[in-house]
Amino acid sequence: MHRRIYGLETEYGIICTPDKNKGKKLTVQNVVMYLFREIISGRMYPDVFLENGARFYQDIGCHPEYATPECDDVIELVAHDKAGERIVTRLATTAERRMRADGFRGKISIFKNNLDTVGNTYGCHENYLMEREKVSFRQLASQLIPFFVTRQIYTGAGKIKRSDQGFYEISQRAQHIREEISIATTTARGIINTRDEPHADREKYRRLHVIVGDSNMSEFSTFLKVGTTGIILRMIEDHFITERFALRNSVQAIHEISEDVSCKRLIELENGKRLSAIELQWQYFECAKRYLETVDSDSTTDEVMARWEYVMTCLEEDPMQLERELDWVIKRKWIETYVKRRSLDWNSAEVRRLDLEYHNIRQDSSVYYKAEKRGLTERILDDTQIRRAMHSPPERTRAKFRGRFIKLVNNGKVLCGVNWSYIQLYEPYQKLYLSTDPLEPEFEEASRMIYSI
């Protein structure tokens, strides 16, 4: 079986609404402090590793951010991404209780989206570990750009627009992309981001850090987003793609495709051909199908391919058929239905609120989760898998040992410093365990240590 490390980082939007006439207002900074209080003490900086191997911290712009542990399977990754939502939800409930005790009555809302009301954006970053020597960065970037520009037709999370600008578009993030390739994550964001911190042996590995995608509520969308990208990366590493998909103007294309909910708009390739996002994605799909006949596949890869084909077939017929699967379609369906049934103005605050509440991760006030509870969304996981991922790290990567150490720390058995690539045991053990390969259970010695404690 081909193995790769996958990871997802999610920056959440957060706000506290004070109870009517009773509550005092809390700033975002204060709410985030309350959120962390359950897991950090005193004046520590809000940045911790959790017993499932994940990291939870306060990121740039005061966003609570959850980074999954290293996973080597896409279904496992989706479970750990969903586990993150539930961990943060649980922290929000505790935070509200603490706030009340301090005299602040209010409700915390946490959104897994990428936009606030005035157009500030925050991200969901995908990470893929790659073998450095297999392909040059230049080649990697040139083959990935057309894929990233077009995959939004099934990975987009959707956003409403003012009615004079066309009601709705596919991606939350697309209009914030300004360059083809860039190191920046907060200003001139690129389709390809060049940050490369492998947290592993630098000679052997690179980390592909993808900032172009939307945050997804739908398990199906997350699964397909990471699953298809993983397959494309494998083909690029094996130099299998010979077709020239380079676009004439990739940045313009990513904007235009996002604006076209029919997914049929033609974009121009460097060689003069004009193709729609659907046609381009079909070509990547066909290429992947041929590729997988030449290499070992596995059940997750087969499932990605089956769902990819199904989605492409539906997109071609009518994207609205995917009202159970894709975030941008699920959300559009419920907004449109609601607007119609309640005779609302498309530009009303209710509609904008609905666009936000779709992404609320607190299930009692989330439009997405209300639909899921009624069986109106297609799922990849069952709840047991998610509950397990809240407490247990992935079994086949170094996250397993990190998780075990964190459990010891939380039980007061040891004191240690933890990072992605090391575990440092303080007094009385005085040991440093370094990992250079996240795929290898290289903390074996550490494991023996755990059992001796």
Place this chain on the structure above:
Amino acid sequence: MPREKQQEYRDHPINENEEIQPNSEINDNVDDLTEDLDALLDEIDEILEEDSEEFVENFIQRGGQ
């Protein structure tokens, strides 16, 4: 299992030429769907109960990555 369901979707693509015979089973399904739809819309009403204008205006974040 979600996967089996997916397979089912793929094996039965939507065929516009296929005549759908009205029968009680299908009508039941339609009723269920309408019920779900109405119930979900009611739940959305509850979510939007408080002042949406104020809520939306207050949702301002500092930009992230």
